[in-house]
Amino acid sequence: MCQSKGSEELSPATVALFRESSTIRRDSRQLLDELRGFMRLTFRKLFVLLVLLCSFTVSRIVAQLSTPNGVDFKATSSFVAQNVTFPAGSYNVKPMQDDIEMLILSSSDGHSAFIPCEPLDTINPAAKTELSFHRYGSSLYLNQICVKGSTDGCLVPTGPR
Numbered sequence: 674m675c676q677s678k679g680s681e682e683l684s685p686a687t688v689a690l691f692r693e694s695s696t697i698r699r700d701s702r703q704l705l706d707e708l709r710g711f712m713r714l715t716f717r718k719l720f721v722l723l724v725l726l727c728s729f730t731v732s733r734i735v736a737q738l739s740t741p742n743g744v745d746f747k748a749t750s751s752f753v754a755q756n757v758t759f760p761a762g763s764y765n766v767k768p769m770q771d772d773i774e775m776l777i778l779s780s781s782d783g784h785s786a787f788i789p790c791e792p793l794d795t796i797n798p799a800a801k802t803e804l805s806f807h808r809y810g811s812s813l814y815l816n817q818i819c820v821k822g823s824t825d826g827c828l829v830p831t832g833p834r
Contacts, residue, residue, distance in 0.1 A: 752812070799820060
């Protein structure tokens with residue numbers, strides 16, 4: 674049979690060790706709670722930063738052609754935009770209301786096309802409103818649109834595909 678010894682007294686070193694381990698457990702729980710709070714706060718800050726960054730990007734794209742009626746221009750020769758050839762004439766280009774990354778290029782005689790628009794940032798505001806074209810072979814391709822006084826512009830994917 675097993676006999677248990679009577680109540681054995683613990684040495685002062687053992688008692689101190691138990692107290693220290695209980696303090697360590699309490700400190701580690703407190704440290705873990707502080708770490709959880711820090712992580713929550715960090716994730717909240719990152720989420721707010723992400724929301725602000727997204728809203729800034731959207732506002733930059735909308736501001737690319739901030740003139741309400743778009744940009745009017747006259748082409749003295751035919752040109753290509755988004756694989757559509759437009760004859761010489763007067764045109765208007767403006768952003769779509771429901772898709773801020775698309776432009777509508779249209780003429781009074783019925784030619785129109787939807788054109789993708791990539792954000793373009795410049796250091797200095799444009800001195801004048803202008804459209805630039807690149808020549809590939811014998812064809813002119815719409816390349817870029819800048820609006821007077823704005824550092825934002827629109828880059829149109831160009832070139833033969």
